[in-house]
Amino acid sequence: MTTLITGARGRIGQAIISRLQSAGLTVRAASANPAELTVPDGVDVAELALDRPETFGSALRDVRRVFLYPEPAGIRELVKAAEAAGVEHVVLLSSSSVLGPDAENDPLAGHSLQVERALADSDLACTFLRPDAFASNSLGWAYFIGQSMPIQLAYPDAHIAPIHPEDIADIAVEALTGTSLTGRSVTLTGPDSLTFREQLAVLADTLGRQIPVEQITRAEAEQQMGRHMPAPMVTALLDLWEAANHGPAVIADTTQTLLGRPARTYRQWARENAAAFARH
Known part of the structure; x- marks a missing residue:
């Protein structure tokens, strides 16, 4: 029984592949x-391009479980191919x-929502x-801190x-290999609510040096962020952060609630990734 991992170049995909392979399971990485x-x-490697349905058959051969990244292009055709291939x-x-x-x-939700709906309309057992x-979103600060x-x-x-990506990988592996999460939709967070200012204080403490924080206007942030992303995405992110400005974030499911293991903290992530913030 083969498990297909899409998005296999990403950190979470790579972590899942490593865990499954170490457990002696048959894994196929797709890209x-x-x-x-x-x-x-x-680990087997296969071509899977959502805009080329002719790649679906060989990628899904003998596959019973799929870890899927949320790409809506061609998703309904892929779902049909997965049903026909016997994916469970x-x-x-x-x-x-x-x-x-x-x-x-x-724009933050659109891709994922389209894929969720395509899967919900199928006969496949799914976990969202x-x-x-x-x-790891903090890596966006690495250049400036460096x-x-x-x-x-x-x-x-x-x-x-913030959730440690390794926690997501652990939960995904449980979903792929066990039954406790089958058919469920679970919201995942880290164990602690932290402001951006508090995250930067953790990074500063980890690095042993000060990281100045300057508050700018929304208009200034729109101009800065607009150099690297589309305007609708900028607006959506700033709206999200503005709404999050009024109190602690809700702690949802973690590895503690789902797996009975303590969740990795932001401070642990900072220690593990301190080299990314080194002075240049």
Whole structure:
């Protein structure tokens, strides 16, 4: 019985592959560009391009479980191919943004929501993992911290409960190999609510140096962020952070509640990734 991992170049996909392979399970890593994949010895590699349905058959051969990244292009055709191939369970890496108001029109939620709906309309058993903000989002600050530049934020006191990507991988493996999460939709967070300012204080303590934080206006943030992402995405993120500015984030499911193991903390993530913030 083979488990297919899509998004196999991503950190979570790679972590899942490693865990499953170490457990002696048959794993196939899929990518639109399989030549670019790096996988452990013994892991099969397959081409899977959602805009090329002719790649579906070989990728899904003998597959019974799928870990799926949320890409809506070609998703309904892929679902039909999975049903025909005898896939029994799909674990989707969705997003907590699908639970927000007007999620259908929210650029943060749109991709995940379309994929959730395609799977919900199928005959496949599904598990939807809906993580909130990743701790690794902090890598967006790495260049500025490495250059000893201040971190400029419109909402430095917005609260989030960042989840360690390794916790997501652990929960995904349980969903793929066990039965406790089959058919469920679970919102995932880290164990602590932290403001952006508090996260930066943890990074500063970990690095042993000050990280200045400067509050800027929303208009200034829109201008800065607009250099790297579409305007609707900028608006959605700033709206999210503005709404999170009024109190602690809700702690949802963690590895503690789902697996009985303590959740990894943001401080642990910071220690593990301190080199990314080194001075340049």
